[in-house]
Amino acid sequence: MIKLGVGIVGCGNISTAYLNFSKLFKPIEVRAVADIDPAAAQSKAQDFGIGSRSVEELLASDDISIVVNLTVPSAHYEVTRQILLAGKHAYSEKPLVLTLEEAKDLRDLAARSRLRVGCAPDTFLGGAHQRVRQAIDEGAVGRVIGGTCHIMGHGHEHWHPNPDFFYQIGGGPVFDMGPYYITNLVQLIGPVRAVTAMSSAPVATRTIGNGPRKGTKIPVETPTTFHAMLEFQSGAVVTLGASWDVWAHRHKEIEIYGENGSIFVPDPNFFGGTVTVVDPKQSATDLDFLDHPFGCNNVTDTRGISRANYRGAGLADMATALQEGKAHRCNLELAVHVVDVMTSILKAGQTRQWIEMTTTCERPTPLTAREAQSLLAQAVP
Ligand SMILES: NC(=O)c1ccc[n+]([C@@H]2O[C@H](COP(=O)([O-])OP(=O)(O)OC[C@H]3O[C@@H](n4cnc5c(N)ncnc54)[C@H](O)[C@@H]3O)[C@@H](O)[C@H]2O)c1
Structure with missing residues (x-):
């Protein structure tokens, strides 16, 4: 190639x-x-x-x-x-x-x-998220009936030297972090049928905490807290909390509820993490995915945590798909649908309506361990 x-x-x-x-x-x-x-x-x-x-x-x-x-x-x-x-x-x-x-x-x-x-995001191609996909497709928890996801923190102005865009129209937690969560939900459950939401912007300014502009106040021009509900075409209903006004919480990033159990999904901003399935008798099992290269830790982050990071996997998959005349996974139909979901959440927050999606997409094809390996210049692990 x-x-x-x-x-x-x-x-x-x-x-x-x-x-x-x-x-x-x-x-x-x-x-x-x-x-x-x-x-x-x-x-x-x-x-x-x-x-x-x-x-x-x-x-x-x-x-x-x-x-x-x-x-x-x-x-x-x-x-x-x-x-x-x-x-x-x-x-x-x-x-x-x-x-x-x-x-x-x-x-x-x-x-x-x-x-x-x-x-982007291509993190749903990570070993952890592909393992969740496999578990759902194999019926590990039966039909998915719903779930929750939480994207909560206190924004980006404490570390990003130029955080203005996060608080302008087109910023906010739904546009910034929503793509990771919504894209992963679509790959796991399928496309969304309708959404509703409430939103707020509790503070009018943010103060830059890092870099040459440290101490500068920047205006907040978009909502920074959302409580949304997503109804999927499959009938599953998922609540989504997204906020940059929260100092601490104990919600799991994503929980998927099936007729026969639950799956705890790790942070969709990362490729790895712990995937846990709990059955009706409350027995919990962590699923193994270390055969999948994009689940193997390869970096240590700034907090000293060892992580799997294969950013660019979606781009490499697109390059291969182009050469082989196949569909790529981080594709335009999926991204357009995610924009439909995000913009509808913003609109619903303003209008207090249920909004039907006007777009749909296929779930991207799973990425097997062998296919992931074939994208890599050197074998992992
Ligand atoms: N920073 C992160 O950790 C991170 C993580 C994941 C995704 N992203 C996404 O990546 C994108 C960039 O984020 P960033 O943090 O690197 O932003 P940034 O502000 O640090 O960098 C953006 C760069 O784009 C340049 N630019 C702006 N408009 C341009 C134009 N019209 N033509 C050419 N260059 C232009 C700017 O000069 C700047 O150098 C955003 O969409 C963000 O959501 C960022």
């Missing part, structure tokens, strides 16, 4: 992870970076020993087939649109875009241009 050339637009915080982890994957090679701020691109290029180009040069480069969009969410639509108009395949960080109209426009443009669009 030949390596597809990848270019990155957006050289901020997350680009470091892409530049580091892309080296793990056989089908891709990052060849250049670009940013609206040339200094940001030059600095990242120097750190990783690759070329920096202007955005226009990168989009016109013959050695690049897929352009990864790592810009801020408010720029995602325009940058992905420009990538497609330049005749390149696009892979975007989440959220795909900020409105359903933009999502549908990209879908039409990609179809007309016969180009692929992929979208």
Whole structure:
């Protein structure tokens, strides 16, 4: 298999992870970076020993087939649109875009241009989440009837040096962290039929706690607390709490309830974690998934916790799918549906309605241990 050339637009915080982890994957090679701020691109290029180009040069480069969009969410639509108009395949960080109209426009443009669009998150390809998928598909808890998920904390201004976008329209916990949870729920349970929600913005400003702007107050222009309900096409009903106004809680990230038991699902922001199934007699079993490469710990995070991190797996899967003429898993239909769910939660929070989805998607095909291994440049473990 030949390596597809990848270019990155957006050289901020997350680009470091892409530049580091892309080296793990056989089908891709990052060849250049670009940013609206040339200094940001030059600095990242120097750190990783690759070329920096202007955005226009990168989009016109013959050695690049897929352009990864790592810009801020408010720029995602325009940058992905420009990538497609330049005749390149696009892979975007989440959220795909900020409105359903933009999502549908990209879908039409990609179809007309016969180009692929992929979208993060790819954490649902992790060993833990693929093991949950296998357990559900094998009927370990019977028919899924519902669940809960909780995305709660106190926001990002304490660590991110430029956290403004988190609190602007298109930010907030649903657009920021919702994609991890909603995408994983869709891969596990299937597409959503309708949502409702209540929302609030309890404080008007946030104070930056890190970097050169430390102490600067930034305005809050979007709700920061949501209590939503999602009805899936299967009939399952899931409650979703998403907040950046909570200092502490003891909810599990995701719990799935079936007719014959429950599954406790680890944080969908990560590839690994502990998967526990509890049967009607209250007997709990932790499921093993260490045969799946994307479940094996390969990094130590800033808090000293050993984790599995294979960010870029979705991009590598898309590169392979392109070469083999197959569907990729972090695909556009899925991302468009997740945008539909997220924008409907925001709207329901304002209007206090139940909102029916106007989009749907297939559950992405499971990623087996063997398929995951084939994406890697070196065997894991
Ligand atoms: N930071 C994280 O830990 C993290 C984790 C997962 C996903 N993400 C997602 O990744 C994306 C980027 O996040 P980040 O934290 O790296 O942001 P950031 O603000 O650190 O970096 C964004 C970069 O994009 C550049 N940019 C903005 N508009 C542009 C445009 N029109 N053309 C070219 N470059 C442009 C900026 O100059 C900046 O260098 C967001 O969508 C975010 O949700 C971030």
